Amino acid sequence: MKDKFNNAVGPQVRAPKPKADKIIPALGVMSLVAGLQSATxxxxxxxxxxxxxxxxxxxxxxPWSILGWVGTWYGQYPDAIMRAGGIGMTVSAAGLLGLAVTKMVLANSAKLNPYLHGSARWANVTDIEASGLLPRPRSFWQMLTGKALPTSAGVYVGAWLDKQGKQRYLRHNGPEHVLCYAPTRSGKGVGLVMPTLLSWGESAVITDLKGELWSLTAGWRKQHAHNKVLRFEPASATGSVCWNPLDEIRTGTENEVGDVQNLATLIVDPDGKGLESHWQKTGQALLVGVILHALYKARNEGTAATLPAVDALLADPDRDIAELWMEMRTYGHIGGENHPAVGSAARDMMDRPDEEAGSVLSTAKSYLALYRDPIVARNISRSEFHIRDLMHHDQPVSLYIVTQPNDKARLRSLVRIMVNMIVRLLADKMDFKDGRQVAHYKHRLLLMLDEFPSLGKLEILQESLAFVAGYGIKCYLICQDINQLKSRETGYGHDESITSNCHVQTAYPPNRVETAEHLSKLTGQTTVAKEQVTTSGRRTSALLGQVSRTIQEVQRPLLTPDECLRMPGAIKNASGDIDEAGDMVVYVAGYPAIYGKQPLYFKDPVFQARAAIPAPQNSDKLLHVHAVPAAEAITI
Incomplete structure (x- = not known):
């Protein structure tokens, strides 16, 4: 006999195979026993x-006594034996007849298939525990041995109400990344970002618009999480830690040209759209040569190479630009010899017609205009920490990248440079021992990037999501909606791979139908029973002529787009502050979607007490500000 066609998926595969139905045979045996008992x-x-x-x-x-009595007494009392036998046969026949009728009714009854059109459903407590967002309960052996209850750890991705109505926090501590869809002013900061930063004890990099997160979380992270807290606010005259991107270049190694090329590309491509024009490409090539020249000249003369110094070389009012090209062409960078990359850049400019050379120069200088701001220039003139300190310092390090709304657009290129360097510098090498990966870092790093598409397309971020988890880096990415993420102009396009590399996706009630459709597809299709009742007969008659009832399986999304758009959001008071949490949906790859509740940090006395700890007045400074040795430097 051939095996039954196997087309089971999802919960049908996970569920144990149904055992053979033994109820009907058992009832048949009981009917026979009842007949024997009646005769006896x-x-x-x-x-x-x-x-x-x-x-x-x-x-x-x-019951079987009648069988012995037949052998003993049948010759003397045949009539009594026959009467008893008739009674027994009648009882058994009635039981078997009722069983046959029942079997026929069951065989002719319609059976619903809950998996016919789809098997999507909302997660229960077992699913959530299996996904790792809730701690699993102790086993019987753990209770016998006195082991402590498992504790939750990791980042906050939402909350869930159990059957008793108790709110339970959902936390993810694995190496996988998290992506959140939350419109502006929907409560993602007070619901997800704040609880995470008030509980995550490892290193963190936080993009902080307006400095709110610094004010509410830096105090606890410094005093109780024992973090070094760094506030990098390049447009602030006071309180900011200093950081020079050129200090991360591997000067004097064979990788220096690649390092500078990556940096120059970020400078001339502040929006992440790529080097689209001839002027951008030639400007990038010019900046590579000028930056290398500034690095070697500063090293030879005992000064510091900075981006404002690079701008000063190109815009020096006291000498003709041709003198710079000649200096770059003849300067002894390495042991008295001219650097080939610097000399080539200078020769390219010398060979260009005056009009083209002027356009290339003006293009390059336009991208360095930010560093003419004396406040910005001062904050990037030296390094009071290095990127490697985020994961390799003796203590965990929390870096807050603060950009005020008025300065957000003009500081975008500098923030892009820092985020790009963080990813490239820290995902540097991987060690193995005994067939297993060995962590070469001291602290895990959380990249908490709020509205990260506003930084423009960071190709390194998209590409690195597939492998940075192996280097101890966990990304928590937040965007307004799917349109912001997939925008061809400012986002990652429709062929983006951000969503593919995020194991957990969370969503607040969306404002755009495109986001609602995306969330509906993530939730999946389910099968529901549709009942249809048909009646016939006169409406004025006492009884209807005929009533038929039909049940049919139909398909529907577990969460339709319009239901997603109508999910209850946070309830706000007259001043716009949130009073009551709204609903949300949490998706974990491989498990049913979770219909959850938005957590609010100010409703939790523990979080409220932690947020009340005042932030330090000034940023910490890591005192080892010397240049990175060539052997330890990592490519940008």
Missing amino acids: QFFAHDFQYQAVLGPHLNHVYA
Whole structure:
């Protein structure tokens, strides 16, 4: 006999195979036993339960006693035996007939298939525990051995109400990344970002618009999480830590040209759209040569190479630009010899017609205009920490990248440079021992990037999501909606791979139908039973002529787009502050979607107490500000 066609998926595969139905055979045996019991008791009643019939319990004999009595008494009392046999056969026949009718009714009854059109459903507590967002309960052996209850750890991705109505926080501590869809002013900061930063004890990099997160979380992270807290606010005259991107270049190694090329590309491509024009490409090539020249000249003369210094070389009012090209062409960078990349850049400019050379120069200088701001220039003139300190310092390090709304657009290129360097510098090498990866870092790093598409397309971020988890880096990415993420102009396009590399996706009630459709597809299709009742007969008659009832399986999304758009959001008061949390949906790859509740940090006394700890007045400074040795430097 051939095996049954196997087309089971999802919960059908996970569920144990159904056992063979043994109820019908058991009922048949019971009918026969009932017949024997009836015949035995009837025969005993005819004989008035005489002692010669054998032992009994309150005049109740064993069902098979009639069989022995037939052999013993049939010759003397055939009529009594036949009457008892008739009674027994009648009882057994009635039982078997009822069983046959029941079997026929069951066979002719319609059976619903809950997986016919889809098997999507909302997660229960077992699913959530299996996904790792809730701690699993202790086993019997753990209780016997006295092991402590498992504790939750990691980042906050939402909350969930159990059957008793108790709110339970959902936390993810694995190496996988998290992506959140949350419109502006929907409560993602107070619901997800704040609880995470008030509980995550490892290193973190936080993009902080307006400095709110610094004010509410830096105090606890410094005093109780024992973090070094760094506030990098390049447009602030006071309180910012200094950081020079050129200090991360591997000067004097064979990788220096690649390092500078990556940096120059970020400078001339502040929006992440790529080097689209001839002027951008030639400007990038010019900046590579000028930056290398500034690095070697500063090293030889004992000064510091900075981006404002690079701008000063190109815009020096006291000498002709041709003198710079000649200096770059003849300067002894390495042991008295001219650097080939610097000399080539200078020769390219010398060979260009004056009009083209002027356009290339003006293009390059336009991208360095930010560093003419004296405040920005001062904050990037030296390094009071290095990127490697985020994961390799003795203590965890929390870096807050603060950009005020008025400065957000003009500081975008500098923030892009920092984020790009963080990814490239820290995902540098991987060690293995005994067939397993060995962590070469001291602290895990959380990249908490709020509205990260506003930084423009960071190709390194998209590409690195597939592998940075192996280097101890966990990304928590937040965007307004799917349109912001997939925008061809400012986002990652429709062929983006951000969503593919995020194991957990969370969503607040969306404002755009495109986001609602995306979330509906993530939730999946389910099968529901549709009942249809048909009646016939006159409406004025006492009884209807005929009533038929039909049940049919139909398909529907577990969460339709319009239901997604109508999910209850946070309830706000007259001043716009959130009073009550709204609903949300949490998706974990491989598990049913979770219909959850938005957590609010100010409703939790523990979080409220932690947020009340005042932030430090000034940023910490890591005192080892010397240049990175060539052997330890990592490519940008």
